Amino acid sequence: MEEKKKGVDLGLRKFIKELGYMTGGAALLSTTPWLASCTPEKLAEIGNAKARVALIGTGSRGQYHIHNLRNIPHAELVALCDVYPANLEAAAALCPEAKCYTDYRRLLEDKSIDGVIIATPLHLHARITLDALAAGKHVFCEKAMARTLDDCKAVYEAYRNTDRALYFCMQRMYDEKYVKAVQLISSGLIGDVVGMRCHWFRNADWRREVPSPELERHINWRLYKEYSGGLMTELGSHQLEVCTWVAGKIPTRIAGFGDIVYWKDGREVYDSVNVTYQFADGRIISYESLISNKYNGMEEQILGHAGTVDLSKGVYYLEEDNLVSGMRQLLEQVKTGVFAAVPTAGPSWRPELRAKYVPHPVLEGKFSISDGESSVGFVADGSDVILSAFCQSCITGEKAKDVVEEAYCSTVLCLLGNQAMEEGRTLTFPEEYKIPYMKF
C-alpha cells in the first residue's frame, strides 16, 4: 500500500489539542466527550500499529470510506464483502490486496480482522453489527443505526454488553466546525436556545441506475420501506443528532406530515417530509426535507434568543449586533475604569437600511461546507476523522463515549417521525425505547 502521510485528520486533532490547552481538557468532557478517545497523545501512543479492517458493503459510500482509509496511517483494509458483484469488483480494483467475500459471515470468521466497516443498506445494519460484535470485532457502521425501533434497542443492548468498540458514522460529531459551534452555543453565545430548524432540500429522484429490472429494489433500496426509512433515516438522522447534541435532551412529542408529492415512480418512501418534535419544556425542532426543490439547500439552525447558529454553514448571526454597540461599550468603560478600543467606526450607520444579520464565521480560515447535494459524502465532513478514530479504537480497544447513544437517539427519533407521519397522529416518546442516556 502506498505510503500514507501521517493523518488527514490533523486539523481536528490540532483543534482537540487546542481545546485541551484552553480548558485543561474540561471542554472535551463536557460538550464532546467522544473526542477524548482520539486525542493526539493517544494517537502517538499507538506508534506504528495498524488496525486490520474489513469493509462490508462496497457501494458508493463504501468506496468513499476506502478513499478515506487510504489516508489513515494506522489502518489497513484487508477484506471486502458484497453480494453485488459489480460493486465488489469496483472496490477490489481500489484495493487489490484485500481479500474478497460474498458472505459477511465467512469474513467474520477471519480472526486476523480487528474491525469491520458496515456500509450496507439500512435494514442489514443491525444484523451484521450484532453478528460482528458477537464475532469479537470492533464495528463501524453507517448511519442510521437500524431500520426498526426493536433493532435499535437490540443493537444498543448488545453494545452495553460488549467490550468491543462500536461507532455509527455520525460524522458531524467529529467535524471541527460543528464541535466549535456547539461549544460556542454552550458558552452562551446565542443566549437561551429557543428552537431548532433543520432542513435538507435536493432536486433529484434519489435513484441509481439499474442494469437489470430484477435489481431495482436491491440497488434502489433507499426507495423501499423494507430496506429504508427514506428521507428521515438517510438525511434526517444526521440533522436530528445535532439537535439532541445541542439540546442535551430528547423530545417527548412527535407529529408530522409526509407524502410522495412529485417522484411518483413506484417508490414507497415519502419524497416530502415535515416533522415537528417538541421537548417537554415546549421547545420545538422543526424538520423538513423535500427532494423536488433545492432552493433552501441544507441547513441546521440553532435559534437562540440572542442569536442563531447555522451549524452546516459554520456561521452565526446575532439578533442585535448593536446591543453591545461601541458607544455602550465606551460608556461602560468610563464607568468602570477600563480603557480599550471601541468597535464603532464604519461606513455611516443607517437606521432603516442597516444590514441586520451579519454572518460571523465559527472558525477562522477556510473550512469545508456541504451544499447537501451529494448523496455519498463530501471532503472533510468529519467522516474521515470518525473513521480514523474507529481505527484507533480497533488498536486501543477504547470505546468512544456517547457515539452509540447519540446514534440511537437520532435514529429512534427518525423512526418515530416516520411512524407519526404514517399514522397521522401525535406520538408520545414510547417508554420501551427510552435509555438511561436520554434526558427529557
Add this chain to the structure above:
Amino acid sequence: MNSETEYIAEGRIFHGFVPHAMGTKLDLLAVGTEAAAAEALWTAFCAELSALEAALNRFDPRSEVARFNASESKAGFPLSPAVQRLLDLSREFWFRTEGLFDVTRGHGMDLEEAGATLDFGGIAKGYALALLRDRLAGAGIASAFVNFGDSAILGLGTHPYGDCWKVSLPNPYGGSQVAEFSLKDRALSVSGNTPGYTGHIIDPRTGRANVERKLVAVTGPDPLEAEVLSTALMLADKGQRLRLRRAFPDCESEIYTV
C-alpha cells in the same frame, strides 16, 4: 430635535445622544465638565444641528437646499450665510480633490449649468462635528468623544483612563476587525460600502455608483478635511491618490479591500 442626556457624576462625564440626525445618530461623551455647563452646550448644539439639517436636507422640499435645487434662477437665489459658507468650503475642496469631491453632483461647481443641484451629504456631518468641536473648546472641555453615525468620529484630548481615544473598525462584511485608530485631538472619517448599503458614493465624473468592497479611513485634525478626503479616496485612481495625500498633508489615510 429629540435627544437624551445622562450625567455620570463620578468622573464628571456628560453623555448626549441624538437618535435621528442627518439620517443617522450622534453621541457625545464629554469628560470633566459640570452638568449644567454641558447641558447648556448640548442644547445650543442640538439647535444648531437641527437648523443645519433643516437647511441642508435635500429630500425635504421646504429645506433651503431643496428650494435652491428647484429654483429656476440659481444665481439670484439668496443663500443663507451658513449654506453660503458650506458652498465656499465645498468649492475649495472641489479644487483640492481635483473635482472628486463635488457637491454639485457632477457639474463642476457650476451652479448655472443646467441640472446642477446641491448635495451636502458628503460634508454635512464633518461640518457639524467642527461646530461641536468649537463649542467644546469654547466651554473649556478638553476631553470628549463624538460619534456621528460611526462614519464621522472625533476624539478630543484623552479617554479618562487612557492616553487617547481608541476606536476599531470592524469589517462590515463580517470577520475580524480591519484596523484600530488612536485619536487624540483628531477626527476619523470612514467611507465605504456595506452589505446592506452599497452604491451611495457617486463618481461625479461618470455619474456611476461605486460598488467596491472597499473602506477608506482618514484621520486628521479637521473633521471636514477627513470627511472630504475619505469620500474622494473612494473614487480616486492611483495617481490621484498620491496627489490627494499631498493636498491634505495633515491627514493620514488608508484604503482597505474588505
